[in-house]
Amino acid sequence: MDVFEPVKPAKRPRIGLYSLGHPHYWNQFEGLLDRLLGYNRFIAKRLETWGDVCNAGMVDNQASALQTAQNFNAENVDLIFCHAATYAMSASHIDIANHCGRPVVVLNLQPTAAMNYEKTTTGEWLAHCVGCCVPEIANAFNRSNIDFHLVSGLLGLNETPACSLANEVTDKHPEAIEAWRQIEQWVKAASALRTLREGRMGFLGHTYPGMLDMYSDFTMIQAQTGMHVEILEMCDLAKVVESVTESEKQAKLDEIKQMFVISEDSPADPLACKPKPEQLEIACRVAVAQEKLVREYDLDALTYYYRGLDRNEHEQLQEAFILGHSLLTAKGIPCSGEGDMKTAIAMKVSDILGVGGSFCEIVATDYDRDTIILGHDGPFHIAIAGEKPVLRGMGLYHGKWGTGVSVEATVQKGPVTLLNVTQTGDGRLRTIVNQGEAIEAPTLKIGNTMTHVRFAKKPTPFMNEWFALAPTHHCAMSVGNNAEAFQKVATMMDWPCESVCL
Numbered sequence: 001m002d003v004f005e006p007v008k009p010a011k012r013p014r015i016g017l018y019s020l021g022h023p024h025y026w027n028q029f030e031g032l033l034d035r036l037l038g039y040n041r042f043i044a045k046r047l048e049t050w051g052d053v054c055n056a057g058m059v060d061n062q063a064s065a066l067q068t069a070q071n072f073n074a075e076n077v078d079l080i081f082c083h084a085a086t087y088a089m090s091a092s093h094i095d096i097a098n099h100c101g102r103p104v105v106v107l108n109l110q111p112t113a114a115m116n117y118e119k120t121t122t123g124e125w126l127a128h129c130v131g132c133c134v135p136e137i138a139n140a141f142n143r144s145n146i147d148f149h150l151v152s153g154l155l156g157l158n159e160t161p162a163c164s165l166a167n168e169v170t171d172k173h174p175e176a177i178e179a180w181r182q183i184e185q186w187v188k189a190a191s192a193l194r195t196l197r198e199g200r201m202g203f204l205g206h207t208y209p210g211m212l213d214m215y216s217d218f219t220m221i222q223a224q225t226g227m228h229v230e231i232l233e234m235c236d237l238a239k240v241v242e243s244v245t246e247s248e249k250q251a252k253l254d255e256i257k258q259m260f261v262i263s264e265d266s267p268a269d270p271l272a273c274k275p276k277p278e279q280l281e282i283a284c285r286v287a288v289a290q291e292k293l294v295r296e297y298d299l300d301a302l303t304y305y306y307r308g309l310d311r312n313e314h315e316q317l318q319e320a321f322i323l324g325h326s327l328l329t330a331k332g333i334p335c336s337g338e339g340d341m342k343t344a345i346a347m348k349v350s351d352i353l354g355v356g357g358s359f360c361e362i363v364a365t366d367y368d369r370d371t372i373i374l375g376h377d378g379p380f381h382i383a384i385a386g387e388k389p390v391l392r393g394m395g396l397y398h399g400k401w402g403t404g405v406s407v408e409a410t411v412q413k414g415p416v417t418l419l420n421v422t423q424t425g426d427g428r429l430r431t432i433v434n435q436g437e438a439i440e441a442p443t444l445k446i447g448n449t450m451t452h453v454r455f456a457k458k459p460t461p462f463m464n465e466w467f468a469l470a471p472t473h474h475c476a477m478s479v480g481n482n483a484e485a486f487q488k489v490a491t492m493m494d495w496p497c498e499s500v501c502l
Contacts, residue, residue: 153179197226287324
């Protein structure tokens with residue numbers, strides 16, 4: 001199996017789509033309804049790239065709105081797209097949003113960049129006047145306390161309908177490209193909603209004792225994300241380890257030799273050494289068992305920590321966690337250390353959006369380079385590595401018990417986005433999003449993941465403003481400028497979202 005092939009792919013969201021029109025037009029202007037339905041089918045086909053579409057076609061009166069709402073509810077849609085196809089009265093469709101209680105994205109997508117002013121008829125104009133009713137929709141939705149959002153721009157057709165008097169080929173136009181980028185983000189945000197809502201979070205062991213920002217109420221997590229929390233014992237893993245065969249262990253060793261550089265001794269730290277054969281052997285055996293455990297319990301994410309005691313059996317298992325959890329994170333099962341469920345959720349959101357999501361905390365600040373170094377001694381998202389990750393043998397896990405192998409890596413250089421999922425004093429989940437730039441700079445050779453990130457604000461004011469928002473001390477690092485996408489997920493999940501650097 002390819003290391004990047006997901007163990008459990010993200011859920012495809014269910015998308016409701018309807019187009020708006022004015023029923024008086026259909027008899028007045030022959031062919032207009034069919035033309036607008038053609039635009040509707042074009043939108044539906046593009047949406048089907050990312051989700052399962054329930055397309056109601058044209059909604060032009062209250063009766064069809066009520067039937068559409070019933071159909072959308074029967075299909076349990078996650079998000080509704082309202083396509084303003086021409087002028088339409090808001091009363092003819094508002095019952096859809098009122099009865100479904102789902103976020104609505106209004107599509108204000110004009111078919112042509114400019115009308116043919118010399119030849120355009122009234123019927124032709126009505127196929128292009130899509131923005132006419134959008135202020136009315138916004139006003140009605142706002143006064144009805146309906147959660148709505150807007151995407152304006154061009155439709156993005158790649159050919160002009162035979163009936164059109166204007167050039168409707170706009171697929172390469174920046175206004176069409178940007179509109180569809182926004183639409184894709186909304187659909188992927190809906191995927192995050194459905195995946196979390198139907199997901200299963202494994203909680204193996206316990207939270208690192210004393211980390212108050214890590215503590216969360218399992219009921220609160222399920223209530224606000226939908227994720228079932230499956231409580232796992234170390235003996236559950238130990239039982240699976242016993243079932244691992246020599247051939248499975250060898251296959252895992254072959255896999256890691258392809259994915260990692262096996263280090264020599266660190267030039268700086270006597271605790272970071274070339275991995276011992278016995279360390280690699282147990283790490284590979286446990287890595288096989290970790291994936292089997294995830295499959296057995298049908299997990300979508302995993303958070304873990306186990307302190308261990310006096311070199312007991314379970315302490316020896318936890319010594320081998322980092323390798324297997326890094327491999328699982330690369331396969332779409334994010335694994336967060338120290339029992340941090342909230343950051344496992346942040347990592348899962350990042351992974352659903354296809355932008356990584358590596359487990360991070362602040363390592364140090366480099367005031368000469370104006371960077372903050374982010375990383376951890378825990379699992380790394382191999383799929384966003386800047387270069388081949390290194391496996392180092394650790395004579396001691398700092399702040400923890402035991403020895404074993406650890407991952408030393410850095411994230412790809414270029415734009416990165418940090419996502420905190422944190423918790424307020426009243427128990428509500430909240431997100432914090434910050435964008436920066438991962439740069440080339442030296443890092444420590446001590447078996448930890450580390451990446452220098454430069455933000456738009458210098459380190460001191462950035463940290464002061466970021467920390468004032470009360471984040472957890474862990475976050476998920478993703479590649480790319482993903483603030484807009486994360487904000488859309490927060491909207492879908494009904495989480496407040498704040499930022500310092502965008």
